[in-house]
Amino acid sequence: MNAKNVRLRPLRAAAYALLAVAVIGGGWVLWRSVPFDLPSYATWAGLVVALVAIVSLLKPQRWLGIATRGRAAILLLVGVALTTTAALWPSSLHRSAREKHRIDDFLPEYNFAEYHEARTRAPIDRVIEATRNVSVADMPTARLLMTIRRMAGGHLSVPPADSKPWINDVRDQKTGFMVLEESERDSVFALPLGTKASGLPHPVRCSPAEFAGFTGPGKVRVVFDVRVAQEDDGLVRVTTETRILADDPETRRAFACYWRFIYPGSAIIRRVWLDAMIARAERATPSET
Structure with missing residues (x-):
């Protein structure tokens, strides 16, 4: 040697x-x-x-x-x-095999989806509070991934680490998201998207009342929920499901390509989001609720 x-x-x-x-x-x-x-x-x-x-x-x-x-x-x-x-692999139409939830009333069929869940022994009222008050500042990893995704879509500005509850921006539609239905244990949110000539999606302004009719070439409907459920063994389960439907074949092909690239980052963002909710619920004290 x-x-x-x-x-x-x-x-x-x-x-x-x-x-x-x-x-x-x-x-x-x-x-x-x-x-x-x-x-x-x-x-x-x-x-x-x-x-x-x-x-x-x-x-x-x-x-x-x-x-x-x-x-x-x-x-x-x-x-x-x-x-x-x-x-470029073709996408198909799916329907949830799980028990019916409120999200099924708004988007029962979809082309793309992801589902995540987490569990905790924190009291359910603290968990509900946490799902409503967690903020982007609680999720530095998610903020980094969201910044990368924004840049990939042509938005070069870096969003601030906002400490206000995330749901405030959804209610005000500052990020393009909107509330379709809101309750303590099962809330549904939406994001209407249009597609550019490049095939990249971008938020489109529309009201919750108009969302059901937001269909046609170049349009994509994104719906996600947050559910909180008490289980028999004393655990509280928090879940979030995202569903996406593109109506016409051309838009579906373009979004499929986009989705295959961003899916891992999207999934990690939602995992970090759930973890932040659980962490907030578990460190809360009775005086905070």
Whole structure:
């Protein structure tokens, strides 16, 4: 073994260790926060493969088994093909198989959806208070991801870390969201979207009364809820479900591509949001409620 290989051995060991940490850490985040969605996972898997291939084109990464630029070029084609196929994979129409909730009255059928839940032993009145008073300032990770998503949509301004309850902005429609129905334990919110020539969605102003009729080419309806339920074992369950419906095939294809890319970030935002609610409920004192 020559001196060069001896010198490189610690660097390779460190690289393998960093890769293992990244894989384990990323896997834990995905397992906890991002429910499995095959087209989205495949889209991002293809991106990772393509990125590794690009690095290997510049310098073959033998420690990854990519010893030549020819192999890297083949890997790049595989990554691009996987991402393109997954991002453009056709979406279908779904209907919830769970028990009926208020969200079903506003969007019973949908093309895309995500569901998240969390549990706590905090009293239900504190949990309800927390769902209403949690703010963006309580969720720095979510704020970072929302900023990245805004920038991807062409909005370069960074939203402030507002400490006011998030629901205030929804009631005032400052962010494009609106309240469709609000109660202590089951509230439903909406976001009407239009699509630009590029296919990227953007909020569209409309009233809650007009939302049901917000249909047609280029229009997308987004509905999400927040539900609080007392369970038999003393736990309180908080859930949020998001549903999205695009009416015409062209808009559906464009939004599908957009959704496959943003889905992991969207899921993490909702996971962080639920965690912030639970944390607020568990640290609350009777004087705060």
